[in-house]
Every structure is written in structure tokens, then in C-alpha cells.
Amino acid sequence: xxxxxxxxENIMDHFKSPRNYGKLDxxxxxxHDNNPLCGDELTFQLIIHEGKVSDVKFMGHGCAxxxxxxxxxxxxxxxxxxxxxxxxxxxxIFEMLGIPLSPVxxxxxxxxxxxxxxxxxxxxxxx
Amino acid sequence: MDVRKDFPIxxxxxxxxxxxxxxxxxxxxxPQVVLDAERDxxxxxxxxxxxxxxxxxxxxxxxxxxxxxxxxxFINADFxxxxxxxxxxxxxxxxxxxxxxxxxxxxxxxxxxxxxxHSNLVPWQQLAQLKxxxxxxxxxxxxxxxxxxxxxxxxGKKTKIVSIAHMxxxxxxxxxxxxxxxxxxxxxxxxxxxGAQSVPHFSVDVKKLDCDFLAFSAHKMYGPTGMGCLxxxxxxxxxxxxxxxxGEMIREVxxxxxxxxxxxxxxxxxxxxxxxxxxxxxxxxxVSSLGMESIxxxxxxxxxxxxxKLSAIPGLTLIGTSKKKxxxxxxxxxxIPPHDMASILDADGxxxxxxxxxxxxxxxxxxxxxxxxxxFGIYNTKKEIxxxxxxxEKAKKIFKV
Numbered sequence: 001x002x003x004x005x006x007x008x009e010n011i012m013d014h015f016k017s018p019r020n021y022g023k024l025d026x027x028x029x030x031x032h033d034n035n036p037l038c039g040d041e042l043t044f045q046l047i048i049h050e051g052k053v054s055d056v057k058f059m060g061h062g063c064a065x066x067x068x069x070x071x072x073x074x075x076x077x078x079x080x081x082x083x084x085x086x087x088x089x090x091x092x093i094f095e096m097l098g099i100p101l102s103p104v105x106x107x108x109x110x111x112x113x114x115x116x117x118x119x120x121x122x123x124x125x126x127x
Numbered sequence: 128m129d130v131r132k133d134f135p136i137x138x139x140x141x142x143x144x145x146x147x148x149x150x151x152x153x154x155x156x157x158p159q160v161v162l163d164a165e166r167d168x169x170x171x172x173x174x175x176x177x178x179x180x181x182x183x184x185x186x187x188x189x190x191x192x193x194x195x196x197x198x199x200x201f202i203n204a205d206f207x208x209x210x211x212x213x214x215x216x217x218x219x220x221x222x223x224x225x226x227x228x229x230x231x232x233x234x235x236x237x238x239x240x241x242x243x244x245h246s247n248l249v250p251w252q253q254l255a256q257l258k259x260x261x262x263x264x265x266x267x268x269x270x271x272x273x274x275x276x277x278x279x280x281x282x283g284k285k286t287k288i289v290s291i292a293h294m295x296x297x298x299x300x301x302x303x304x305x306x307x308x309x310x311x312x313x314x315x316x317x318x319x320x321x322g323a324q325s326v327p328h329f330s331v332d333v334k335k336l337d338c339d340f341l342a343f344s345a346h347k348m349y350g351p352t353g354m355g356c357l358x359x360x361x362x363x364x365x366x367x368x369x370x371x372x373x374g375e376m377i378r379e380v381x382x383x384x385x386x387x388x389x390x391x392x393x394x395x396x397x398x399x400x401x402x403x404x405x406x407x408x409x410x411x412x413x414v415s416s417l418g419m420e421s422i423x424x425x426x427x428x429x430x431x432x433x434x435x436k437l438s439a440i441p442g443l444t445l446i447g448t449s450k451k452k453x454x455x456x457x458x459x460x461x462x463i464p465p466h467d468m469a470s471i472l473d474a475d476g477x478x479x480x481x482x483x484x485x486x487x488x489x490x491x492x493x494x495x496x497x498x499x500x501x502x503f504g505i506y507n508t509k510k511e512i513x514x515x516x517x518x519x520e521k522a523k524k525i526f527k528v
Contacts, residue, residue: 007525026457029443038482039482039490061496063464064526065467102470105466108466
């Protein structure tokens, strides 16, 4: 693997122009967490309508991998059912990113999934 | 400095490239003499110390006490004034418990600075919550040096402890701990110096500094991990309660009472890190043979070269530009998060640290999320700094900034 493969064009594109970045009015779910290693921080907000993610936004800062991963994940889950969101795995995230990652940088990549699933779990628990 | 041959790890290739190790503020590499000293102990002299009357135990005891002699001599302290701990963090915790828990009263004040490492902040913060004492912070100048006027204002009648890093691990600033010590002593407070970053890089003489306590780690001065020191003035250590209780630290024990051992053993409960101590002794011999003045001069040269080289890169900002600095360059590259920079440098075999450098409050205070940090040791070269600069340029290409 070369370092250029890790910072592929689509990763850099999502990092520099993050999709669904910002805040939602009256979100159903808001969840925040950080990765103390890198100082990455992410907040996910979702609106759940009829069991589906009708809207999602994220905010945060940190390394390109964590932020690109969050941006791509928001695109991936929009319109998807909560049940399917719950089924997302690490492998789905690695496949979505499509880049080789060292074990340390995997944590950056997976912060998005961690924040999302913790938020969704909290929501499901409250139902 | 012609020392690269002494460090076997420097022959390693990382991702097919020659290793450039620039994370010396985190830990340094170990020279062969340190590795040999530990191996020799385990291979030829291994036994527990201070108890056995057989040859091996006497040899081990002798080697261990020699290490104590070397460590105390190194900072110009007396034998009884240097206690072996695991590291700087443990040394500072020892003080928080053994000195402060017993001696501080509600309303007392502890003075730190805004740039302390978590290890010189969290123990005091927790102690403050326990004892109802207040922690105050000396403010910073824009260049990352301490605002001495702020120190004058904060150190007062209520101050019982002033604890300050001799050199900042995040910014490289060298603080005037002697002057701060004078301020502390003028109000009968004790002066604690966190010497984790200073002791390995320039000559530190506790008598000249006139500090009451000094903490440092072996692994940042080419010695083993898990090995640290705490210096304390004899009368202070004598009047302190032990930190950990158990074997070795006792003189006489009954079911009801214990009489504690003499200094420094009073603070070394349980079987010590004997091999680590011997490794520390070897590290002290090694840096002493090079000369602390030569080390300081050489690293200053690297700092000047690196500062010039990196500040010439467009978009790069140096974080911490005090006139008095040790061999640490913290920087921010516009448009490239520190961890991505560190990953790209790693791909070129270059080890730097990225993040908050165990100084999260400082980063928040400076309004940044973290920095990239290159920190120098005796084996680094100007050529390696050139490689660092080239690799930063490569990162700029990847990030198109």
C-alpha cells in the first residue's frame, strides 16, 4: 500500500467538501463522541420518520479519515431503515471507504459508525 | 554527534525507508550499552536485593545501589535524596500523596502553569477535590513562555506548592524554575520541578536550581521504560510519610506497628525494577560520557536548523516560539490535520507525534485541537530534518494545500 492510496480522491473530496454537514432542527437522535487518540470529534443528528432515517447531519473535526468516513456514512444511511442501520458492521465501513488502513487509523475510520450506532441504540432503547 | 552506531534500532527500515525517529519527547531509543547492562544483570547476576547473603544477591544489590549513586550524582543530589519510581508520573503522584495529602489544609493553594503535562495536573486537580484546596495556573505569553508577572501575582501567602515543568513537552519552552523557586520559597511554599523533558537534554543541578523536588524518567534519556526518579531535599523526604507500604521499605514490623526504613528505601516498597535501575545507571553513564553540555549544544543546533527549515514552508505555523526552547518543534500545517500529517510522514519512515501531547487543557487554551511535534535526540541529524521537510511538502501535495 502507498500513502497516496489511503488519501484517495474521494476521501479527500469528502474531507474537503463534507456532505450533510451541520445541524438539524428537532432531531430525533443526537449523539456525540470522540477518539482521544486523534482528538477526532463527531456529532451525528438524525430524524427518524416511520422507522427510516429521513434526514441526517453531522458535525465535527479531526483527521481526514474520520471526517470523510462520517460524511460518506451520512450519504449511505439516508432513507435507510433503523433496523438496517443497526446491522452496519466495521466491514461495511471499510468497504465504503475502500482504502487500506493501519490498525491505528481504523479507529479514526470507525468513529462515525460508533457514534451512529450508539445514538441509534439509545433511541431504540427509549422506544 | 557520532552516536548513531550506538543505537541498533536506527539500522531499521520502515516501509522500506531509513528510520527517522523524531519522537524523543515521548521516549528515546536505547543504546547498546543500556541493552547490555540489563541483559548482563539477568544473565549473570539476577537475584533479589538487600536480603540475600549469597554472592548473587550481593552482586545485584551492589549493581542496584551503584545505579542509585549514579542517578543522584547525575543531578548533584545526595544518595539518600533520590528515590526510584516507575516514571515521572509516579514521582509526581508520590508527592501528591505523601507530601500533600497529609500537609495541605482547606483554603491552601497549588500553583501550576497553563502548559503542564497531564501528569503534573491531574494528580493536583484530584487532590484539590479531595482536600478542598485550589489549583491556580500561571498564564502564558503569546510565544508559549510563562508570564512571570502572572506568577508573581499568583504565588502568595496561601500557596503551599508550586509545581512546574522545567521544559514543556508540547511547546519546548524552557521555564525559569529557579526564579519560580525563589518566589515559592519567599512564601514558604515548596518548589516541584517536572524534569521529564529537561534532565535528558541539558545539565540539571538540583543545588543550583534550589528546587525542593525534581521528577524525571529514565526512558526519555536513553534508558529503559518503567524506571523513574524522584529527587527531594533530605529533610522534606524524611518528614514525609511513605507512598506505598510493604516489603523493603520497613525497618521493623510487629502486628501492630511498623518502623520505616531509611532514605531512600522508605519510598521503595516491594521488589524494585532492578534491571531497569541498572539500565538507568548505564544510560546516565552513557549521556555523561557524551557530556550534557555537548548534548545541549548539539540539540540547540538541530532546533535552530529545524526551526529555520520548517518555518520556511508556506502554510506552516510553529506553535511555541519562546526564545528559551529545547529541541521540540510543534507545528500546524494549514489544511492538514495533525494525524494525517503523521500518517504521511510515517509512510516515509519518519516518526513524529500528533495530537494534544498529554496537554489537552493547553491545546484548548491555545484554541487548537492538536499539533504535529518533532522532538530531537542526540542521534538526529540535519539530513533527517531535510527529510522531514521534504515529507511535509509531499503531504501538502496529497492534500493539495
